[in-house]
Amino acid sequence: MLLVVPALAIVLAVLLFPTINTARISLTDFSLTDTGPFEFVGLENYRRALGIGEFHSAIRTTIVFTVVGVLFQGLFGLMLAMFLNKAMKMRGLLRATILFPWALPTALNAIIWRWMYSADFGVFNFLLLRFGLIDSRINWLGTPDMAMASMIFVAVWKTSSFMALIILTGLQTVPGDLYEAARIDGASKWQQFKRITFPLITPAFILALLLRSMDAFRAFELPFALTDGGPARATQTMALYGYRQLFDFLNFDVGSTVAVTQFVMLLALGLLYIWLLRRRERTL
Amino acid sequence: MAAAEKGAYAMRAITVRYTGNQLLQYGVAILLAVIFFFPVVWMFLTSLKPAGEIYAWPPHFFPQAPTIINYFRVFTQSLLGRYILNSMIVSSFSAVAVIVLASMAAYGIARIGFRGSSLVLVVFIGLAMFPQLAIVPSIFTWFRDLGLINTYVGIVIAYVGLFTPIALWILTVYFRTIPSDLEESARIDGCGMLRMISHIILPVSIPGVVTAALIVIIQTWNEFFLALVILSRNHLRTATVGIALYPGEYAFPWDLITTATFMAILPIFFLTLVFQRRIIGGLTAGAIR
Numbered sequence: 001m002l003l004v005v006p007a008l009a010i011v012l013a014v015l016l017f018p019t020i021n022t023a024r025i026s027l028t029d030f031s032l033t034d035t036g037p038f039e040f041v042g043l044e045n046y047r048r049a050l051g052i053g054e055f056h057s058a059i060r061t062t063i064v065f066t067v068v069g070v071l072f073q074g075l076f077g078l079m080l081a082m083f084l085n086k087a088m089k090m091r092g093l094l095r096a097t098i099l100f101p102w103a104l105p106t107a108l109n110a111i112i113w114r115w116m117y118s119a120d121f122g123v124f125n126f127l128l129l130r131f132g133l134i135d136s137r138i139n140w141l142g143t144p145d146m147a148m149a150s151m152i153f154v155a156v157w158k159t160s161s162f163m164a165l166i167i168l169t170g171l172q173t174v175p176g177d178l179y180e181a182a183r184i185d186g187a188s189k190w191q192q193f194k195r196i197t198f199p200l201i202t203p204a205f206i207l208a209l210l211l212r213s214m215d216a217f218r219a220f221e222l223p224f225a226l227t228d229g230g231p232a233r234a235t236q237t238m239a240l241y242g243y244r245q246l247f248d249f250l251n252f253d254v255g256s257t258v259a260v261t262q263f264v265m266l267l268a269l270g271l272l273y274i275w276l277l278r279r280r281e282r283t284l
Numbered sequence: 285m286a287a288a289e290k291g292a293y294a295m296r297a298i299t300v301r302y303t304g305n306q307l308l309q310y311g312v313a314i315l316l317a318v319i320f321f322f323p324v325v326w327m328f329l330t331s332l333k334p335a336g337e338i339y340a341w342p343p344h345f346f347p348q349a350p351t352i353i354n355y356f357r358v359f360t361q362s363l364l365g366r367y368i369l370n371s372m373i374v375s376s377f378s379a380v381a382v383i384v385l386a387s388m389a390a391y392g393i394a395r396i397g398f399r400g401s402s403l404v405l406v407v408f409i410g411l412a413m414f415p416q417l418a419i420v421p422s423i424f425t426w427f428r429d430l431g432l433i434n435t436y437v438g439i440v441i442a443y444v445g446l447f448t449p450i451a452l453w454i455l456t457v458y459f460r461t462i463p464s465d466l467e468e469s470a471r472i473d474g475c476g477m478l479r480m481i482s483h484i485i486l487p488v489s490i491p492g493v494v495t496a497a498l499i500v501i502i503q504t505w506n507e508f509f510l511a512l513v514i515l516s517r518n519h520l521r522t523a524t525v526g527i528a529l530y531p532g533e534y535a536f537p538w539d540l541i542t543t544a545t546f547m548a549i550l551p552i553f554f555l556t557l558v559f560q561r562r563i564i565g566g567l568t569a570g571a572i573r
Contacts, residue, residue, distance in 0.1 A: 010444050086309065095561065104324075104506075106506065108548060110528070166568060224508075239415070258417070266413070
């Protein structure tokens with residue numbers, strides 16, 4: 001027990017206590033430039049924050065980015081995992097390929113894509129024009145919807161392979177003779193997938209979805225470095241909005257309120273997945 | 285005779301289909317490699333172009349007059365060297381501290397298994413999911429009052445708290461696989477708890493420790509939010525933050541940005557390439573239960 005104390009102490013000090021304190025700050029009229037004492041104002045900050053249109057748009061952006069992004073990541077992750085499971089012979093080569101996007105720093109990856117997306121000098125416009133797929137340059141990060149789609153594309157590119165790795169661990173536990181038996185019974189490929197593969201990998205799949213959605217919901221450096229939250233704040237996630245309130249405008253009361261709101265929504269998301277996993281275990 | 289011939293035809297049909305499948309698999313594998321490596325290749329090609337060539341339309345895919353001038357300029361005209369040094373200091377100190385704390389805790393959880401040890405593990409995992417935005421307002425005000433803003437100590441403390449849970453998880457999974465007679469004989473010889481960890485458990489757990497350390501190094505090298513908030517002085521910035529802030533500071537010098545980015549991801553790239561099997565093992569540890 002004593003052995004756990006140092007690790008637990010620092011993790012509590014860096015993660016739990018600050019979160020509790022942030023919740024406390026969000027209930028006061030705390031200001032970074034004042035020395036206090038600060039007054040308890042109840043839910044006043046929440047009432048104020050919920051009246052700010054920019055906060056609404058940040059919540060919407062975060063939800064769209066998470067739901068659409070994770071949906072595509074799940075789809076490509078599943079396809080990638082099934083391919084990896086088949087292509088045993090090339091696994092060495094593929095492993096490096098697959099792991100590479102995961103290992104890239106998200107912020108620097110965003111910078112790379114910002115350069116490739118560049119409307120004036122970007123490689124995407126160059127190649128698409130060259131091969132006649134578009135007639136004129138596309139301003140990938142220039143309009144709200146396009147920027148959002150471009151940002152989601154980067155996230156899907158970067159994280160589908162991590163998803164695949166988790167799903168692959170599930171796939172590898174599926175016994176091969178199940179397929180043998182199914183084939184003898186005349187089950188089609190699709191039936192095999194629906195009846196054998198998918199049910200057996202569901203736990204790994206839900207775990208992968210959980211990890212990815214929690215990550216996507218916290219997205220900060222991708223919009224920071226790719227679009228700076230623009231244009232017209234269309235790609236400003238809750239994390240980025242909270243950061244701006246905290247450190248650009250020094251509004252620690254509103255910033256903490258955004259932070260706590262994000263935390264509560266994340267908690268709900270986590271509990272939803274745990275409930276899904278539990279329910280599935282019960283029905284089996 | 286006829287039957288044997290039929291058999292041979294069937295065989296050939298199977299081999300042909302098999303190689304056809306193989307070919308398709310190779311094709312997909314190559315396509316995947318192109319998709320996943322293209323951005324970095326493009327970045328590298330850009331870094332070899334002089335500024336005049338970078339801002340030309342239409343661009344050439346390969347540099348017309350390849351040059352390494354950008355690699356000199358990025359070290360003399362920006363603080364890249366300093367950023368990378370900062371990252372190395374922060375990552376290595378964090379990794380060592382995380383491994384020390386996490387291996388002690390993992391030993392307690394995996395080998396001693398006190399009452400409620402599995403609950404403690406769940407607490408660690410749960411805390412690892414806490415968003416950085418929620419801790420940042422408090423961390424910033426506390427660290428300011430303690431004089432830890434713009435110090436290596438400050439960022440290392442934050443990183444140890446942030447990344448101990450994942451290392452703990454990997455090490456716990458690993459420690460559970462060690463046969464227990466090893467400890468018993470050491471215990472009979474009167475080996476203390478900390479000595480047991482440092483002299484018996486860690487040496488046989490080198491693969492697990494290396495995996496955990498690598499993942500912590502990569503995660504700290506890549507971390508952005510806390511590094512941005514805690515290290516705000518330019519010469520203290522880590523590589524990831526320093527380079528990501530180039531666009532604002534130097535008005536989009538893509539020649540320098542691409543070069544610096546390539547330099548900053550090179551160490552991570554090599555670590556990943558050399559230790560890919562270990563890292564994947566660590567990332568997926570415990571995903572199957």
